[in-house]
Amino acid sequence: MSTLEIRDLHVSVETKEGAKQILRGVDLTVASGETHAIMGPNGSGKSTLAYSLAGHPKYEITSGTVTLDGEDVLAMSVDERARAGMFLAMQYPVEVPGVSVSNFLRTAKTAISGEAPALRHWVKDVRTAMEQLRMDPTFAERNVNEGFSGGEKKRHEILQMELLKPKFAILDETDSGLDVDALRIVSEGVNRVRSSGEVGVLLITHYTRILRYIQPDFVHVFVDGRIAEEGGPELAERLESEGYDRFLAPTA
């Protein structure tokens, strides 16, 4: 049982005009076994939250804390965070030419578990996970994300989540760009990992569509760099019918 605690997180990015504040005090606690949907309009700072948790150098934490079971996540390097159990499924996964998927997966697994996986089990695990995600076996020999379609990149992200078994997974718009079949396949992958009860999921999305497949325990509405409203799954249904307008109306 693990806990990820985000307290009063403020984050800015460097722009030509100087530092620009994006996150303005985010508070969020996620426990193992829980799924939290974070929903919000474009530009509200969802990806910024995800990247800040993963430690992307572009984002500067100006105040606040993030702890994983009491450990200071913000003091860790990018790879230390991953080894501590954090995982970010990226909205736009990066191509890495010349590095095959199978080499990449094995290297990552070795780094995270601190030892090389037993070859026979590992090969089987990879094959099974790929089959379940309807990924052709030839993907294993292709270069990481190179020439992958948008949907293939997302499956590849979930493949990593299944194999690396993180404590906390942040899924940044994993649903965007997927057709209905792919959305179902990817959601099944996430649900397989969830069914262990050992992972906490932060499901970032713009649309409610994916929530039909992945039932969240909590829904947070993200507006202008902070959480504007929180509730259970019913909040998502309200957003579905009302949209975000209610939150975007200028406050007097």
Next chain:
Amino acid sequence: MTTSPTDVAATGATPTETTTTREVRAPQMSTDLSTDHSKAVADGAHTHGRGGTPETSRASRATSFELADFAVPTGREEEWRFAPVARLAPLFDAAGTGLTGTGTQVTVVNPAEVQVEIVGRDDARLGTAGRPGDRAAAAAWSSFREATVVTIPAQAVASAATSIRVEGLPVAAGGSPPEPSAVHLLVHALPLSEAVVVIDHLGEADVAETVEIVAEEGAHLTVVSIQDWAPGSVHAAAHRMRVARDASVKHIVVTLGGDVVRVTPDAEFTGEGASIEALGLYFADAGQHQEHRLFIDHAVPSCRSRVTYKGALQGAGAHTVWVGDVLIRAAAEGTDTYELNRNLVLSDGARADSVPNLEIETGVIEGAGHASATGRFDDEQLFYLRARGIPESDARRLVVRGFFAELIQKIGVPAIEERLIGAIEAELERSMSELDALAPARQVEA
């Protein structure tokens, strides 16, 4: 009238890279389509030619066996403008007395099918693969006393690679640096033969070298030249190739060690249906200068050339130069050519110059194109790998290996492929401490 599509391999793409493609529409008349991408660094700046110096056709560049026909370079000449001429000066033989050093030894290990001879400079087979194209090449030609001739007899298929070691003999501790010397090699593949020849350069030397490569009709020849000199070495190598009808040559250049290494492979097709694949891999560390200047002369119809050179640079003063000249002469209808150079700049203070030149004198070609790109290390790739738990130094290794992987796979000689993977590992190992000490590279020095 044909047009030639060009495409850019997307390997190693970085957000800051300069990618240059050109679609060549073959002109009716002789036109020089050369473009100078010499400042193809991260800021994407291009310069076109050198102020005041008109770009001349490769066809009109002087070649000669006479040393006196080439002035001692000053560094202002087109072909020397990137080079540290002061370091190379001993190889220019300014006095015209010859490069008389004896500290460079040539040793050959050959399979039974392949013949090896040591011959005098009057041997009629020497000097048949074109003429020297610059002062160092002319000095190499005028200086050597004995040449090593490796012959693959007609229709022979070599059962193993032939190994030629060009070795700078150890100088006594505290002794004077090696005297400038000259080496001459001829690799002669007779009709329908097949062979792999690997030339290793090691030890410490100051050497001007000529490698003549003659592939007769239907021969299949692979020549690998590895420059892995000890620090302090200076090497100017002129590789001159003649490729006859239906022959194919794979020419592979690997430059790793040595202070200054300048390799100028010239290739001329002499019969239709011939092909050349020129591959190059280089890794320049702090203070090293590695220069590769190719010239592919499509003088006859229906020949094919592919040039792929990739280099990594790191450390203050690491400097690489790649110049790829391709000339499609009026007679060379049906030519198919493509050249690519990519550089990966791993740290500040390193500089990669990349200049592809394409001249086309006929409108009837299969295809002609080039691409040149120089980028710095991609921080987003690094972030992606690290976000999966892979430590930074391992992530850097993966990316650099990945950058070279495709090129290495093209070599097609497993023993060499393995060796190169090992050599890149060693380069990375040597440099990783340096890399670890550096913040992610920010800017490339222009």
